[in-house]
Amino acid sequence: MRATANAGEILSVSNLTRIFGGLTAVRDVTMTVQAGEVVGLIGPNGAGKTTLFNMLGGSLPPSSGSIRFDGTDCTGAPSHVMGQRGVSRTFQITSLFPSLTALDNVRSAAYRTTRAGWGAAILRNAAYRWEEAELRRKALEILAFCDLDHRTDTLADSMSYGEQRRLEIAIALAAEPRLLLLDEPAAGMNPEEGQRLVEMIRRIRARGVTVLLVEHHMRVVASVCDRLVVLDHGVKIAEGPPAHVLNDAEVIRVYLGREPVDA
Structure with a gap:
């Protein structure tokens, strides 16, 4: 498996926007991912997380803004080109040859x-x-x-369902990705399977693969992520270490409810 460099910016997103007719699903999102990081993308349903993933993976072109991967502008590049450059992804619904x-x-x-x-x-x-x-x-x-x-x-x-998620x-x-995009990898998993997933993501990072994941299971997110980016209605509202973000008043208000999450 190819290894990612241990330091440096591998992904840079600047003012990324996607509009569907009169609906702006993602608005002016700017973020970076450092090589070797595990970064979580969280937010309520409809926040634009999967739309952002689809743009990063090449299955959906942005309406405006830019995407740079490993220093190269790949804005609007299709998924097979992103794959060739070193970006792989999974999906919310398992995509296997049954x-x-x-x-x-x-x-x-x-x-x-x-x-x-x-x-x-x-x-x-x-x-x-x-x-x-x-x-x-x-x-x-x-x-x-x-x-x-x-x-x-x-x-x-x-x-089993958990095995199918691991197979994906x-x-x-x-x-041989350098950046792995995981779209809700813990969806439908029981606590034991979720813990196994956390351990697997740690091993993936140890092999030199950078990980960006969308996830709703906050225990998984708090256990494995170095940083979190929070979207709400397509807009980035918070970013930082899990311990900070998961206790941010605005994040609690729009997404977590009133109970802070121990990180």
Whole structure:
């Protein structure tokens, strides 16, 4: 897996805006993510978090503003270009190949990193055979990293919900990202699965991958994030360490209710 530099700005968003007809879903959002950080993006439903994610991942062009990844302007770049540059993502609803095994799901994502080309695939020459063996080795390693090595030959639609969420993360990691976007990875998980997810995100960061996640589970957010960015009605209203943000009066008013969250 490719490693991200240990220091420096990897993502810079400036005045990012997305308008749908008469609705402004995201308005003038400016934020940065440092290499090696875990940053949480939080806020009430409809705050614009997924819209912002969609712009960062390349599935939705911004109406205005700019996105720079690793110093390069990639504003409006489509998702396959963002993937090539080192940005992978997961989705709120799991996006798997249900009739494929866990191993083949991960292998399918790892093909983006191959070099042998279609000619070698047709001829099935030595370079192709070596690369296929390497893809299998890599997929097995990622499955083990995500605690799914016991599910290698299990069909995706036969796995538990928590396992499917971890498999989607494994698929994203197979593309060798430098920045991993996780969209509500703890959704539907029980407390034990949520704690396992926290530990996995820490291991992902330890391997040199920067993480930006949208999440509603505040215990997960407080446990794993270095910084939080809070959106409300498409506008950034707070940013900072979890202990500060989760006890901010405005954040409590618009999102958390009246009970502060211990970080």
